[in-house]
Amino acid sequence: MAEIELVPMGLRTRYCGALRASDIGQEVSVCGWVASRREHGEHLAFIDVRDHTGVVQCVVDGAHDLRSEFVVRMTGTVRQRPEGTVNPNLPTGEVEIGDVEVEVLNPAEPPPFPVSDRVEADESIRLRHRYVDLRRDRMQRNLRLRGRVTSAIRQSMESHGFVDIGTPMLTAATPEGARDFVVPARLKPGSFYVLPQSPQLFKQLLMVAGFDRYYQLATCMRDEDLRADRQFEFVQLDAEMSFATPADVQSVISDSVARATEAAVGETPPEIGRILWVDAMERFGSDKPDMRFGMELIELTDVFEQTGFNAFKAPSIKAIRVEGGGDFTRSRLDELTDKAKQWGAAGLVWIRVKDDTLESPSAMFLSAEEIESVRTRTQAQAGDLLLMVAGELRVSRHVLGLLRMHLGAPPVSEGGFHFTWVDEFPLFDGFDDEGRPQAAHHLFTMPHPDDLELLETDPLAVRAQAYDLVVNGWELGSGSVRVHRADIQQKVFSACGIEPEEAESRFGFLMDAFRYGAPPHAGFAFGIERLVAILAGEDNIREVVAFPKTQSGFDPLTGAPTPIDPRALKELGLKL
Numbered sequence: 001m002a003e004i005e006l007v008p009m010g011l012r013t014r015y016c017g018a019l020r021a022s023d024i025g026q027e028v029s030v031c032g033w034v035a036s037r038r039e040h041g042e043h044l045a046f047i048d049v050r051d052h053t054g055v056v057q058c059v060v061d062g063a064h065d066l067r068s069e070f071v072v073r074m075t076g077t078v079r080q081r082p083e084g085t086v087n088p089n090l091p092t093g094e095v096e097i098g099d100v101e102v103e104v105l106n107p108a109e110p111p112p113f114p115v116s117d118r119v120e121a122d123e124s125i126r127l128r129h130r131y132v133d134l135r136r137d138r139m140q141r142n143l144r145l146r147g148r149v150t151s152a153i154r155q156s157m158e159s160h161g162f163v164d165i166g167t168p169m170l171t172a173a174t175p176e177g178a179r180d181f182v183v184p185a186r187l188k189p190g191s192f193y194v195l196p197q198s199p200q201l202f203k204q205l206l207m208v209a210g211f212d213r214y215y216q217l218a219t220c221m222r223d224e225d226l227r228a229d230r231q232f233e234f235v236q237l238d239a240e241m242s243f244a245t246p247a248d249v250q251s252v253i254s255d256s257v258a259r260a261t262e263a264a265v266g267e268t269p270p271e272i273g274r275i276l277w278v279d280a281m282e283r284f285g286s287d288k289p290d291m292r293f294g295m296e297l298i299e300l301t302d303v304f305e306q307t308g309f310n311a312f313k314a315p316s317i318k319a320i321r322v323e324g325g326g327d328f329t330r331s332r333l334d335e336l337t338d339k340a341k342q343w344g345a346a347g348l349v350w351i352r353v354k355d356d357t358l359e360s361p362s363a364m365f366l367s368a369e370e371i372e373s374v375r376t377r378t379q380a381q382a383g384d385l386l387l388m389v390a391g392e393l394r395v396s397r398h399v400l401g402l403l404r405m406h407l408g409a410p411p412v413s414e415g416g417f418h419f420t421w422v423d424e425f426p427l428f429d430g431f432d433d434e435g436r437p438q439a440a441h442h443l444f445t446m447p448h449p450d451d452l453e454l455l456e457t458d459p460l461a462v463r464a465q466a467y468d469l470v471v472n473g474w475e476l477g478s479g480s481v482r483v484h485r486a487d488i489q490q491k492v493f494s495a496c497g498i499e500p501e502e503a504e505s506r507f508g509f510l511m512d513a514f515r516y517g518a519p520p521h522a523g524f525a526f527g528i529e530r531l532v533a534i535l536a537g538e539d540n541i542r543e544v545v546a547f548p549k550t551q552s553g554f555d556p557l558t559g560a561p562t563p564i565d566p567r568a569l570k571e572l573g574l575k576l
């Protein structure tokens, strides 16, 4: 994207960070915050003034009470810095502003922490004074990068004919699998609006309405436990297309992600590949495979078909090979075993590979042929470590997938951006407490046409026309072909234990719409904060949100959530 030229206006004639040797001799006014002050004798001070473009040194004569974070306007003449004082590390390091006339636009109290990337203040203090925190270079960089990313995404979507349409914030529940935030309705005491977990149903209605291609940077709200990659509220690129295949949706979204990456870091990622869900699970033990590194899961079940080793009499046995891991200490191996157990394995079998033997407490239970097959199958070399898990397929995949990440994954933003589509998710990913299948994506996802019959007989085997976009081991977002026929929708509801009356009361408006000419449609949504965090090299999405909540859902800046006035409660018809 072309750089926009920043034209100084108002009180300033130049930006601090823009001054160069070619400006020497010019009379300028800059505005900003006092970044630092160094005294030089009694009546001379070097004041660094900062705005969002950088800092410039101002040489101030006479006594001025100028302290950190005072807001100032400095007017003077750009001049060469005296020999020996040039700072090659600073873009403005060759020049300074001399003969300065100082105007204090607003004095400031000493900041609660220094405005510097070098000093890391406590999280809650940073959030309490977020407006100071956001002055730091890192935060300026992150939020400006975010701005470039959203702008590139809008341009990309609009270049493909998508129309930006808003959907309501006060609405009825859209099930995306999280808890809802609710808002009491004053005009209908005892009733509540729900804040959208996503615009899912509205965007489907927009397809019925003939908009054909919709997008929105939609704020969504989900009441879930907060983590590094999750806040209560987040923004997603939400999109929907009529008469489209998964490949169409994926190509549009791939373009917006590529343009966003280019706008953020100046490089276009390689073309985004695709892997089937079942292969991702089989090879990486995860539906969000981190494909920046190998250490793939190795199938060994058949090797132990006739085994005499009780721990290996299991439906699935898999391994990973940790190159050079043969020197892991016993206590490290014990730690890994504990982790494997926490993650659901009955145990972890480890094998240190030596030149002509395998060293392991389990080795004596294995036959010579088994040992030989393990060596060949895993291509183990002397000095490697093999970690093996036996159990249900779900467990061997899951535990080894996590061990693989634990032992191999680079920090999330290292090693480039490896985007991947994971396609053909299952429709359901398990049963809830009442034994009803739970939608892996959401209830509006179209089953694979070949698997419709299985909905009643073997729901967990039903494939969905659903796909995720994954980058460096993070799930960026999900999408699917939607159900657009009332009869199929009811079948999916019924498979999930939602009978027609309940379906009618919760989703009657959608089922109605399906009866009035609903085109086939498909869509996608991905989290802007997750994408921006990765592009900015941040591990926590809080660093790319202007005003985030703490891990416990608290906002130290405004104090939210707070109790409300008893009169307001009364008006809302609420009693605590």
Ligand code: ASP
Pocket (backbone or CB within 6 Å): 176, 197, 198, 199, 200, 239, 478, 479, 480, 523, 524, 525
């Ligand atoms: N509504 C889904 C979500 O928010 C995305 C989609 O299916 O388009 O995860």
